Amino acid sequence: MIKFRAFAREFRKELPGYLFIAPGYLAFIAFMLVPILFAIGLSFYKASFDIRARLFVGFAQYIQLSKDPIFKMALVNTIEYALVIVPATIFISLVIALLIEPLKPRAQAFFRGAFYIPGVAGGVVLSVVYLWIFNPTYGLLNFLLGQVGIKPILWLATPPHSFQAVCAVVLTFTIGQPIILFLAGLAGISPDIIDAATVDGANSMQKALYIRLPLLRPVLLFVLATQTIQVFQLWEVIYMITGGGPYNTSTSLVYLIFQTAFVGSNYGKASAIGVVLMVIILIFTAIQLRFWKDTDI
Amino acid sequence: MSTQIPKQEAFRRAVEKTIHLVSYFLLAILAVTFLLPLYWMFTGSFKLQTVTMALPPEIFPSHPTLENWNLLFTGPWPIWRWVANSVVVSLLTVILVLVVSSLTGYGFGKKKFHGSNILFIILLSTMFLPNQVILIPLFLLVRWMHLTATTLGTYFAMAMPMISSPFGIFMVKQFCSSIPDELLDAARIDGASEWDLFTKIMLPLLKPALAALAIFTFNQAWNYFMWHMVIAQDLLQFTIPVGVSVISRTPAAGKMITNIGLVMAGGSFGAFFMIVFFIAFQQYFIKGITFGAVKG
Numbered sequence: 032m033i034k035f036r037a038f039a040r041e042f043r044k045e046l047p048g049y050l051f052i053a054p055g056y057l058a059f060i061a062f063m064l065v066p067i068l069f070a071i072g073l074s075f076y077k078a079s080f081d082i083r084a085r086l087f088v089g090f091a092q093y094i095q096l097s098k099d100p101i102f103k104m105a106l107v108n109t110i111e112y113a114l115v116i117v118p119a120t121i122f123i124s125l126v127i128a129l130l131i132e133p134l135k136p137r138a139q140a141f142f143r144g145a146f147y148i149p150g151v152a153g154g155v156v157l158s159v160v161y162l163w164i165f166n167p168t169y170g171l172l173n174f175l176l177g178q179v180g181i182k183p184i185l186w187l188a189t190p191p192h193s194f195q196a197v198c199a200v201v202l203t204f205t206i207g208q209p210i211i212l213f214l215a216g217l218a219g220i221s222p223d224i225i226d227a228a229t230v231d232g233a234n235s236m237q238k239a240l241y242i243r244l245p246l247l248r249p250v251l252l253f254v255l256a257t258q259t260i261q262v263f264q265l266w267e268v269i270y271m272i273t274g275g276g277p278y279n280t281s282t283s284l285v286y287l288i289f290q291t292a293f294v295g296s297n298y299g300k301a302s303a304i305g306v307v308l309m310v311i312i313l314i315f316t317a318i319q320l321r322f323w324k325d326t327d328i
Numbered sequence: 329m330s331t332q333i334p335k336q337e338a339f340r341r342a343v344e345k346t347i348h349l350v351s352y353f354l355l356a357i358l359a360v361t362f363l364l365p366l367y368w369m370f371t372g373s374f375k376l377q378t379v380t381m382a383l384p385p386e387i388f389p390s391h392p393t394l395e396n397w398n399l400l401f402t403g404p405w406p407i408w409r410w411v412a413n414s415v416v417v418s419l420l421t422v423i424l425v426l427v428v429s430s431l432t433g434y435g436f437g438k439k440k441f442h443g444s445n446i447l448f449i450i451l452l453s454t455m456f457l458p459n460q461v462i463l464i465p466l467f468l469l470v471r472w473m474h475l476t477a478t479t480l481g482t483y484f485a486m487a488m489p490m491i492s493s494p495f496g497i498f499m500v501k502q503f504c505s506s507i508p509d510e511l512l513d514a515a516r517i518d519g520a521s522e523w524d525l526f527t528k529i530m531l532p533l534l535k536p537a538l539a540a541l542a543i544f545t546f547n548q549a550w551n552y553f554m555w556h557m558v559i560a561q562d563l564l565q566f567t568i569p570v571g572v573s574v575i576s577r578t579p580a581a582g583k584m585i586t587n588i589g590l591v592m593a594g595g596s597f598g599a600f601f602m603i604v605f606f607i608a609f610q611q612y613f614i615k616g617i618t619f620g621a622v623k624g
Contacts, residue, residue, distance in 0.1 A: 047522040048439030055432030056447065058424075059492035063454055066462035066469075073464065082468055127358060130351045138352075144610055145359045149366060151606040151613075152599040153551040155569040159576045159595040160369035163588050169381040171368060203362055208617055215618040234340075235347045264458050267553050271573060285460050292464050293558050305461040316456050 074303035080296040092303040102304065104279045105287040108194070109308075112283060113262045115198050116205065120258055121251070124206040128213035129239050143214060147207030154204060158271030161200045162187075165272070193273045193281040200268045205261070209254045216250035217243060256319045263312055284308045366599065372592035373397065377580070380588035396589040400597060403590075407597065409564055410571040413483075414550055414601070417567060421487040421549035422542045425496050430538060433500025434530055438512065448501070455494040460554070462489060467558055476561050485559050486567070490549055496541050499619055503537045504530065536615070543609045544616030550602060572598040 074092055078085035096102045124146075131142045149157060164171045165186035173183045186196045220243060228238050266285035269275055275282030275290070284304060292301035372380055374392040400407060436448050466489055475481035512525050520528065531538075553569040560566050566574065575594040580587035606613060 045439070045441035048435050048441035048444065051435030051439060051526070052432045052444075052447070055428035055435075055492065055497060056451075058428055059432075059451060059454075059494075059497075061492075062466065062488055063462060063492045063494075064450070066465035067454065067457065069465040070461050123358075127355065130355050130358075133348065133351065140610070142355055142359060143614075144607070146362055147613070148603055148606065149362060151547055151602045152366060153553070153569060153602065155551075155553050155573050156369070156595045156599045157365055159572060159591055160365045160372070162576065163372065163380070163592070164365065164368060169383060169385070171385055174383065174385055203365060206362070211614050211617050215614075234343060260456055260458075264460065266460075271576070285458065288460050288464075289554060293467070298464050298468070302461075302464055305458070305464070308458050309461055312456060312458055 070302045070305055073299055074306045076299045078297075078299040082298065085299065088299070092300055093307075096300070096303055096307070101279050101282070102287065105282045105284045105304075106307070108280070108282055109263060109265070109284045109311075111194070112198065112201075112265055113259050116201050116262045116265075117255065117258045119198070119202055120205045120209060121254060123202070124209035124254075125213055125247075125251075127206065128210050128217060129243065131210070131214060132217045132243075133235065139214070143211060146210050150204040150207040152204070154200075154267040155271060157200060157204055158268050161196070162272055165196055187273050188277055190277060190280045193277060197265075197268050197273060197281050200272065201262070201265060205258065209258065212250050212254055213247065216247045220246050252319070252322055256316070259315060260312055263308065263315075369592045369595050369599070373589060373596045375589050375592075377587050377589055380592075393589075396587070396593040399587075399590050400593045405571060405575060405594075406564060407571060407594075410566045410568050411601065413565065414567040414569075416483050417486040417556070418546045418549040420483055421490050422545050424487060424491045425493050425545045426538055426542055428492055429496030429500045429541060430531065430534060431526075433497045434504050434526055434534075436497065437501040437504025438507075438509075438530070451494050451497060455498065459489055463555060463558065470559065476559060476565065479565075482559060482565050486552070486556055487549065489555055490545065490552065493545065496545070499537060499541055500534065503534060507533055537619075540612045540615035540619065543612035547602060547605070547613070568598045568601070
């Protein structure tokens with residue numbers, strides 16, 4: 032009885048806390064947690080358009096995936112996209128941020144905004160214009176390449192080029208966010224450190240390479256993590272400009288999920304691919320967290 | 329000896345000035361390169377079909393025409409309806425995210441209760457999950473509930489996957505933790521209720537953080553292409569990105585190929601709203617992006 036009273040008193044004290052989180056947490060359970068668990072469950076079923084007629088198949092979907100050449104291409108491509116796009120994004124945005132940083136605030140804001148604008152315009156809009164730019168006969172790119180003596184390239188229809196084309200489109204809108212992050216990181220570096228280096232006779236280039244860059248490490252890791260996770264989820268540009276082709280050479284896991292689920296109505300298989308992607312991202316995040324432990328953010 | 333130091337100083341200044349000029353030059357080239365697609369799209373929208381396919385391409389339209397824009401506004405596409413859909417879906421998402429994030433974030437940031445740690449960790453662990461995974465179950469849910477049968481249901485369905493934003497809750501929680509308990513205690517002694525503490529003390533303090541979250545969420549919701557495409561069943565349910573993608577895939581009347589000029593007008597129209605939105609709210613975008621990544 033006494034125990035119960037103590038419990039009741041404690042509960043009453045804690046009640047506001049529960050009430051404050053309740054609406055949001057219920058939404059989280061309904062629209063996030065349950066769907067995730069449902070998707071994991073669905074990956075063990077053969078389920079198509081009529082979801083009630085699903086059939087439990089255990090790990091069969093996963094075994095089939097391991098033998099599926101298109102899935103393997105999507106998996107390899109997804110990793111290759113990350114290996115190309117992430118380092119390129121980081122390198123370009125870092126160079127741009129280091130170039131912007133010494134400018135006056137107004138010029139800083141101008142360039143920071145200019146590089147972010149393609150990102151807000153969105154992947155669909157950019158893909159639409161790139162379809163024209165990549166056109167083999169009247170596209171701008173082949174025309175410009177022709178001026179320096181390079182023969183017309185079928186950008187979206189021949190194997191290595193469709194992959195390159197997707198990377199190029201994605202790069203136009205991924206750099207904006209890292210530039211902003213790097214600039215914020217650079218602004219956080221104490222001017223005393225930079226002044227000390229100036230007194231010691233370091234020039235701008237040396238200050239950038241030996242002082243600013245190492246101090247940016249935490250931001251760099253953050254950008255690496257967020258960009259990689261974003262590129263792992265790449266699909267929109269693929270859907271818009273190559274359709275995964277030719278012969279699935281530019282497809283990705285998420286593109287395959289989209290096709291399998293929402294075009295082919297094969298929900299079980301699509302969920303299995305989703306779970307694979309989830310595991311890849313989890314492993315990647317776990318590795319990332321190990322790095323983060325050393326840097327205090 | 330005495331002139332030595334000023335000379336060195338002058339030399340160093342000259343070097344710095346040169347580096348400055350070179351920076352401007354390089355930045356200008358890079359900015360032009362990255363903005364070229366948008367320029368090409370916008371100028372392309374004023375070119376006739378024959379001009380868009382002409383070689384060499386016209387860098388600036390020599391005979392600008394409004395035909396594409398005319399076609400876009402008077403053609404078969406209900407583009408203003410798409411804009412309205414995009415605005416409503418994005419606003420609805422923002423409102424729901426703000427309510428969920430502020431209440432839940434405050435609860436986790438300022439209240440002590442059993443299980444709060446484990447509940448928060450579960451929430452946080454979904455932050456980096458690929459959201460395509462939840463789209464299949466949510467799609468089945470939407471179909472099962474026939475949500476797309478009504479306009480309001482469609483809007484809610486389109487907002488659904490973004491409502492419980494772990495990022496938003498995390499952001500508000502961090503912000504609440506940084507506010508001293510004494511502030512709340514003082515009001516509590518003065519007889520304020522729990523709800524008053526939240527609405528009268530916490531919310532005003534949270535305003536800048538919530539503004540950044542709102543702007544950021546609006547942009548994300550606006551460009552949530554895959555989900556909008558999955559949900560939208562007919563022309564009147566399209567959002568702007570879905571509409572732009574469909575225009576880009578529809579051949580011109582009586583032809584095998586698309587009318588590039590029209591597609592560019594559609595793309596420019598679609599890009600216009602978010603670009604204006606970004607220019608108007610630039611600081612909030614930056615706050616939203618840098619939150620959590622950079623200390624201070």
